[in-house]
Amino acid sequence: MARVTTKRNLLLDVAAISLVVCRRHLARYSCPKSKHDFTQAQLMSCLVLRAYLKQSYRGIIDVLDASDALRDALGLSAKVPAHTTLKEFEKRVVTPELLDGIVAQVLTLCREQRGTAVHEVAVDSTGVECSPASAHYADRSGRRRGRYVKLSLAVACTSLLLVGAVASAGPSNDRVEASALLWRAASRCSPHSVYMDSGYDGERTHAFCRAGWGAASFIPPVPKTRDGSVKSRYRSRCVVLPSSYGKRWHAESFISGFKRSTRSTLAARTMGAMMNEAMLKLLAYAIRR
Numbered sequence: 001m002a003r004v005t006t007k008r009n010l011l012l013d014v015a016a017i018s019l020v021v022c023r024r025h026l027a028r029y030s031c032p033k034s035k036h037d038f039t040q041a042q043l044m045s046c047l048v049l050r051a052y053l054k055q056s057y058r059g060i061i062d063v064l065d066a067s068d069a070l071r072d073a074l075g076l077s078a079k080v081p082a083h084t085t086l087k088e089f090e091k092r093v094v095t096p097e098l099l100d101g102i103v104a105q106v107l108t109l110c111r112e113q114r115g116t117a118v119h120e121v122a123v124d125s126t127g128v129e130c131s132p133a134s135a136h137y138a139d140r141s142g143r144r145r146g147r148y149v150k151l152s153l154a155v156a157c158t159s160l161l162l163v164g165a166v167a168s169a170g171p172s173n174d175r176v177e178a179s180a181l182l183w184r185a186a187s188r189c190s191p192h193s194v195y196m197d198s199g200y201d202g203e204r205t206h207a208f209c210r211a212g213w214g215a216a217s218f219i220p221p222v223p224k225t226r227d228g229s230v231k232s233r234y235r236s237r238c239v240v241l242p243s244s245y246g247k248r249w250h251a252e253s254f255i256s257g258f259k260r261s262t263r264s265t266l267a268a269r270t271m272g273a274m275m276n277e278a279m280l281k282l283l284a285y286a287i288r289r
Helices: 002-025 040-053 057-066 068-074 083-093 096-114 135-141 174-186 203-213 243-261 271-288
Strands: 120-129 148-156 162-170 193-195 216-218
Touching: 002 040, 002 068, 002 096, 002 271, 040 057, 040 068, 040 083, 040 271, 057 068, 057 083, 096 162, 096 271, 120 174, 120 243, 120 271, 148 174, 148 243, 148 271, 162 174, 162 271, 174 203, 193 243, 203 216, 216 243, 243 271
Parallel strands: 120 193, 193 216
Antiparallel strands: 120 148, 148 162
């Protein structure tokens, strides 16, 4: 019974926090002449709960209909939106960039209420599959891996709070998304160290972190000369990595928890919708933390 109560309280907390951060980032209504039945923050919070509870559009409306406490947490005491309203709102308004902006509001809220400071950042990427077929089945059947959504993440070490995220169509080299991800992270925190794996190895990545961001970047260099030496200015400083580089695994820990907490595959079928769904799952997990 205590476990059920804990889950219920956690769900209400996710709903309440989602409404707060969405209100900070979204205008109250998208159009002055709309019906004004629901605010954009309420509709977005419904989508976050849909991702958190792994529900369909109809399913989350049924959940809201059955829970007075959940409706109160979202300010939906009068009525709940139709499933088509949620679907059209997502199609018209929601983008990966918008959702990343709400992620920034979650980080800001944690700073204000908990005094959380970001001194070190770990960066990594992961893929979210678009097919329900398991990796074991794909391997046994000889099928090649199809398309998937790639999420590139910047995570605060120790607190494991999400600093920023970029969604893209995989596969791609990690350095393709590095520029956008680091720009977003740099606008939200000022760490003294940034840890990345060798997929991000490049002089431009180091130059942005060290000269532009003011953070020491640590990336295992991939030798590009015949004798295996590293001669470029910033990459040569990472031939010997500090013991603190082990904190890069904090990003792996965040990704592991994210994948355990959310469904491993996406229900959407177009790439744009799949990136939105993956980012909504990520936002829901960031709020839950």
